[in-house]
Amino acid sequence: ALQARTPSAVTPLVFIMYDSHAPQLFLSIFLFCFGVKAMTDHSSYDTDLVDMVVPVELSGEEAHLLQDSSRRSARRRAQRSVDSRGGLNSVGNTLFFSLPAFGKDLYLHLKRDVAFLSEGFVVEERGGETDPPKWSRLARDQLCFYSGWIVNHTDSFASLNTCSGLTGLVYTGEDSLFIQPVSVVSGPADSFSGQQHRVVRHRRSAKTSPTSAPPTGPTAADKQPKYCGTIP
Incomplete structure (x- = not known):
């Protein structure tokens, strides 16, 4: 069972796993925290198209121009901030990239976001019955979870894992785009480009009734708990 809660001095949050699939499980929790469950529970969706895409990370002048546009877009949103949920602030934790999908060029502004993991989060790994458990904290190169939005799309949001390719959800305000790499990508966290x-x-x-539309935007995000997880 997995439970997330505010850590204390004597009771760290413990994640027990019996194999090496922690990143995939963390991604499931991450997406759960940012609305995928709410969308699937409260709306009816038709899967109509599949597209093969090549996302490209932006750097230099492209990222600078997009950042200016994103700031203007953010002011038009009801001031939802990834940082206010515990995201990191340094330049190296901000990511801009283009996603050409279904005839449109989407530009995403993301920030590293580990707010769904408590400060005392540790991993206990167990092998065979006779093997002693191994305790560890997540290495920084495993914390490749990002959240953010599509620039100039008011009701959009995105929750993505950048390790070994892009995996996760991009919501445009109308459509839900689920993305995953065609093949496993080896290399650093930004090797998806x-x-x-x-x-x-x-x-x-x-x-679908208009009243059953998925919760999006600042109001829905603000109502999410700081920590969440699956409780038996």
């Missing part, structure tokens, strides 16, 4: 990915688009069904 230039690699082929598969994007599946889920479009809200016309039969």
Whole structure:
């Protein structure tokens, strides 16, 4: 069982696993925290298209221009900030990239976000019955979780893992785009750039009632708990 809570001096949060699939499990929790469960529970979506895309990380002048545009866009949003949820602030923790999908060029502004993990989070790994448990903290190169939005898309949000390619969700305000690498990408956390990915688009069904639309934007994000997880 996995439970997330505010850490104390004597009770650290413990994640027990029996194999080496922690990153995939962390991604599931990360997406859960940022609304995927709410979307699947409260809306009806039709999977209508699959696209093969090559995301490209922006740097230098491109990122600077996009950052200016993103700041203007952020002021039009009801001032939702990744930093206010515990994201890191340094330049190296901000990511800009383009995602050409379904005939549109989407530009994403993301920040590293580990707010869904408590400060005392540790991992206990167990092998065979006779093997002693191993305790460890997540290395920085494993903390490749980002959240943010699409520039100039008011109701958009994104929750992505950049380790071994891009994996996660991008919500445009109308469609949900689920992205994953075509093949496993080895290398640093930013090695997704230039690699082929598969994007599946889920479009809200016309039969869906307007009142059952997924919770998006600042209000929905602000109501999310600081820590979350799966409780038996």
